[in-house]
Amino acid sequence: MRSLNLHLKALIGVLVILGLLITAYQIFVLGIPVTEDETDDLWNIDAKVEFQASPNSPVKVQLFVPPLTQDYVSLNESFVSRNYGVSINRADGNRRVTWSARRASGNQTLYYRLVLTKRYSGEQPKPKGPIFRDSLPVEGPEKIAAEALLAPIRQHSADVETFITETIKRVNNTSDDNVKLLLGGDTSVANKAKAIELLLSIAHVPMERLHTIRLIADVQQSPELWVRSFNGEKWLYFNPETGEQGLPADRLIWWFGDEPLISVDGGRRAQVSFNLNSSEINAIHLAKLTDESTEAGFLEYSLYGLPLQTQQTFQIMIMIPLGVLVILILRNLIGLQTLGTFTPVLIALAFRETGLQWGIALFTVITALGLSLRSYLEHLKLQMLPRLSVVLTFVVVTIAAISLLSHKLGFDSGLSVALFPMVILTMSIERLSITWEERGAAHAMKAAVGTLFAASLAYLLMKVPELVYFVFTFPAVLLVLVGFMLAMGRYRGYRLTELFRFKAFLKD
Amino acid sequence: MFGLIKRWKALEAKGIMGINRRNADYVLKYNERRLYPIVDDKILTKQRAIQAGINVPEMYGIIETEKDIEKLSSIIGEHSDFVIKPAQGAGGDGILVIADRFEDRYKTVSGRIISHEEIEHQISNILTGLYSLGGHRDRALIEYRVTPDPIFKSISYEGVPDIRIIVLKGYPVMGMLRLPTRQSNGKANLHQGAIGVGVDLATGVTLKGTWLNAKISKHPDTGNAVDGVQLPNWDGFMKLAAGCYELCGLGYIGVDMVLDQEKGPLILELNARPGLNIQIANDCGLTKRTHAIEARLAELEAKGIQENVEERVKFSQETFGHVHPAKAEA
Numbered sequence: 001m002r003s004l005n006l007h008l009k010a011l012i013g014v015l016v017i018l019g020l021l022i023t024a025y026q027i028f029v030l031g032i033p034v035t036e037d038e039t040d041d042l043w044n045i046d047a048k049v050e051f052q053a054s055p056n057s058p059v060k061v062q063l064f065v066p067p068l069t070q071d072y073v074s075l076n077e078s079f080v081s082r083n084y085g086v087s088i089n090r091a092d093g094n095r096r097v098t099w100s101a102r103r104a105s106g107n108q109t110l111y112y113r114l115v116l117t118k119r120y121s122g123e124q125p126k127p128k129g130p131i132f133r134d135s136l137p138v139e140g141p142e143k144i145a146a147e148a149l150l151a152p153i154r155q156h157s158a159d160v161e162t163f164i165t166e167t168i169k170r171v172n173n174t175s176d177d178n179v180k181l182l183l184g185g186d187t188s189v190a191n192k193a194k195a196i197e198l199l200l201s202i203a204h205v206p207m208e209r210l211h212t213i214r215l216i217a218d219v220q221q222s223p224e225l226w227v228r229s230f231n232g233e234k235w236l237y238f239n240p241e242t243g244e245q246g247l248p249a250d251r252l253i254w255w256f257g258d259e260p261l262i263s264v265d266g267g268r269r270a271q272v273s274f275n276l277n278s279s280e281i282n283a284i285h286l287a288k289l290t291d292e293s294t295e296a297g298f299l300e301y302s303l304y305g306l307p308l309q310t311q312q313t314f315q316i317m318i319m320i321p322l323g324v325l326v327i328l329i330l331r332n333l334i335g336l337q338t339l340g341t342f343t344p345v346l347i348a349l350a351f352r353e354t355g356l357q358w359g360i361a362l363f364t365v366i367t368a369l370g371l372s373l374r375s376y377l378e379h380l381k382l383q384m385l386p387r388l389s390v391v392l393t394f395v396v397v398t399i400a401a402i403s404l405l406s407h408k409l410g411f412d413s414g415l416s417v418a419l420f421p422m423v424i425l426t427m428s429i430e431r432l433s434i435t436w437e438e439r440g441a442a443h444a445m446k447a448a449v450g451t452l453f454a455a456s457l458a459y460l461l462m463k464v465p466e467l468v469y470f471v472f473t474f475p476a477v478l479l480v481l482v483g484f485m486l487a488m489g490r491y492r493g494y495r496l497t498e499l500f501r502f503k504a505f506l507k508d
Numbered sequence: 509m510f511g512l513i514k515r516w517k518a519l520e521a522k523g524i525m526g527i528n529r530r531n532a533d534y535v536l537k538y539n540e541r542r543l544y545p546i547v548d549d550k551i552l553t554k555q556r557a558i559q560a561g562i563n564v565p566e567m568y569g570i571i572e573t574e575k576d577i578e579k580l581s582s583i584i585g586e587h588s589d590f591v592i593k594p595a596q597g598a599g600g601d602g603i604l605v606i607a608d609r610f611e612d613r614y615k616t617v618s619g620r621i622i623s624h625e626e627i628e629h630q631i632s633n634i635l636t637g638l639y640s641l642g643g644h645r646d647r648a649l650i651e652y653r654v655t656p657d658p659i660f661k662s663i664s665y666e667g668v669p670d671i672r673i674i675v676l677k678g679y680p681v682m683g684m685l686r687l688p689t690r691q692s693n694g695k696a697n698l699h700q701g702a703i704g705v706g707v708d709l710a711t712g713v714t715l716k717g718t719w720l721n722a723k724i725s726k727h728p729d730t731g732n733a734v735d736g737v738q739l740p741n742w743d744g745f746m747k748l749a750a751g752c753y754e755l756c757g758l759g760y761i762g763v764d765m766v767l768d769q770e771k772g773p774l775i776l777e778l779n780a781r782p783g784l785n786i787q788i789a790n791d792c793g794l795t796k797r798t799h800a801i802e803a804r805l806a807e808l809e810a811k812g813i814q815e816n817v818e819e820r821v822k823f824s825q826e827t828f829g830h831v832h833p834a835k836a837e838a
Binding site: 383384437439440443489490491493494496498499501502503504505506 | 512515516518519520522524526527528529532533601633636637638699700718721722723787788791793
């Protein structure tokens with residue numbers, strides 16, 4: 001007996017620890033939110049393309065769209081355009097959408113809409129990039145100015161990173177005569193980037209332009225130019241105006257390279273305006289939305305990996321152990337009498353469809369009618385199976401009648417009665433009737449009320465959305481539950497009702 | 509809340525056994541599931557008892573199939589009173605007690621006159637499982653009708669009073685006399701409203717009683733005091749009960765017995781999950797007694813001794829008897 005107890009304790013310990021560890025791993029290592037309220041920002045980006053189509057010529061509009069290879073993941077992407085053919089092609093790490101139409105005239109408006117969010121986790125591909133480049137051809141005074149600038153830069157730098165920072169600093173010092181010469185009076189960002197590129201190329205440091213969008217809501221903006229360079233290990237990003245290093249978290253790379261954002265054949269006055277807004281969405285729900293191709297690794301082997309339809313079934317199923325736990329506590333700790341062991345759980349599941357008040361009302365009505373039929377059948381001395389069959393048929397007919405009646409009267413909630421498990425009702429009627437015969441009406445009523453009470457409690461618990469979310473997301477807590485159930489299996493204490501039943505002992 | 513904790517502590521101090529403890533420490537521990545059919549099927553119980561030489565109401569015959577019903581007349585033979593029972597019936601359902609017969613007619617204990625065909629129909633119902641647990645096919649048992657000893661006339665209302673003794677590993681733990689009442693319809697089941705009266709294991713003198721979870725000292729129907737009655741042949745009951753351990757192999761059972769006017773103590777049936785109200789009837793908890801027996805068993809096991817029925821009864825009577833000598837004398 002002692003070894004059995006030890007065995008049981010060890011088993012309970014292992015299950016509880018395992019359940020807690022898995023849950024803790026999910027929460028702290030995988031970073032899965034504990035409640036459904038934890039949200040991630042969801043960005044809705046609209047790029048509106050407007051242009052004037054030239055009459056009688058085919059139109060071809062090419063627009064860069066985000067390559068989405070970095071920290072963001074696309075949830076939905078749409079190209080809104082009437083009478084245009086749409087195609088997307090990838091080249092040099094960019095994505096480009098091409099709208100084309102045989103004929104268009106007047107003002108044209110095209111939309112590109114992207115819904116995206118921060119990527120959950122997942123491995124980033126190892127970055128690759130050039131570490132050497134040929135010098136750009138430069139001659140005359142520019143060459144002298146460039147070399148004059150490069151001499152102190154070389155002196156003040158230790159590696160590629162500091163070299164680039166220093167270069168950007170120098171180029172932005174527009175009071176310097178050499179810089180003035182290189183920029184030729186044009187202090188635009190693009191021109192500065194060009195000067196930086198020239199200087200870097202002489203030092204054989206490769207540089208790439210990239211254009212970013214800031215994730216900020218309701219602010220007019222146009223793509224911001226950044227430059228980047230590969231230092232052999234990773235890409236280093238620089239702001240060509242401030243020399244700021246590292247891409248801020250709210251930047252989304254729209255495209256790389258020197259080409260303009262949009263190019264229009266057969267149209268004029270093309271312009272692109274961006275409109276961003278954000279909304280919040282539950283992190284898990286978000287992960288659910290993401291495509292299967294995305295790397296939401298942890299979801300792969302969780303219940304979220306199931307098809308959506310099946311998930312809904314499982315959200316109900318996985319709560320059943322909790323309902324059973326309620327019954328276990330009510331019966332073994334409290335001492336409540338119920339009809340059958342799991343009948344209350346099944347009734348609780350039926351309540352999900354009917355709602356609590358309707359559920360209780362319908363259950364009471366059908367059971368009462370069934371009981372009166374059962375007591376009539378008692379006189380006929382029928383065998384069990386035929387008797388049960390008659391009661392079941394009667395229950396079906398009653399359900400149909402209630403549905404019809406409530407429909408005619410305009411209560412649509414009465415229709416949900418059809419979802420009541422008929423077999424469960426039949427068995428409840430049978431059990432109730434036997435209890436009535438053997439132990440009297442009072443006892444039968446007690447059991448019936450107990451059943452309804454247990455079912456209501458189980459229903460209310462199984463419906464708590466936070467709990468459903470938690471158990472569905474961290475199914476390992478069921479192991480902890482099993483541990484508790486095992487412990488209950490050897491519980492020897494009194495039931496609450498026994499404290500009243502044995503009251504007589506304490507009179508003297 | 510504090511009141512409940514106090515109550516819990518008080519019950520624990522008195523050694524009152526709850527359902528959870530009974531199930532976990534006794535029923536599940538000592539009663540092997542494979543032995544249950546012996547107590548669930550009254551025919552099996554009876555056959556085992558006869559083999560073991562334990563007194564049971566004499567069995568006149570068994571009817572197993574519809575074809576067998578033809579044999580009813582030859583089974584009854586010359587007996588003018590007899591009982592027909594379903595072998596696996598529960599709660600006393602389906603039992604037909606014939607008190608007398610004349611010509612081709614039979615008279616039940618309640619005075620109803622029925623025909624031979626009606627008896628055959630009742631047996632047919634039993635065979636189809638109408639009264640059995642779970643509706644399985646069943647067998648009908650025809651046996652001797654017990655005539656209760658007149659000693660019970662004064663404290664009983666109707667029906668046959670019986671004596672239950674709870675037996676742990678062959679050691680009687682606690683005993684009670686169960687008296688039918690008007691409310692229990694002549695049945696001796698406590699939850700149906702029968703009275704349970706505690707019995708001193710050593711002397712067989714009745715103590716106070718319990719009715720519907722309350723303590724009582726008078727029969728609610730007859731008004732006679734239920735305590736202080738000396739049960740005849742008490743040692744016979746104790747030995748009969750103690751011997752049931754060898755009979756069925758189940759370690760924790762309730763043994764239901766009757767006292768027949770002519771044949772003395774007889775075993776009616778065994779119960780693998782005896783109820784807990786016997787504690788109220790005896791005003792005493794089961795746990796302390798069962799612990800004492802378990803300690804005794806461990807002690808004997810260490811010495812390699814196994815006690816026989818007489819020794820076990822003696823141990824129980826010495827250890828648990830004379831609990832309320834004052835009340836018993838009154």
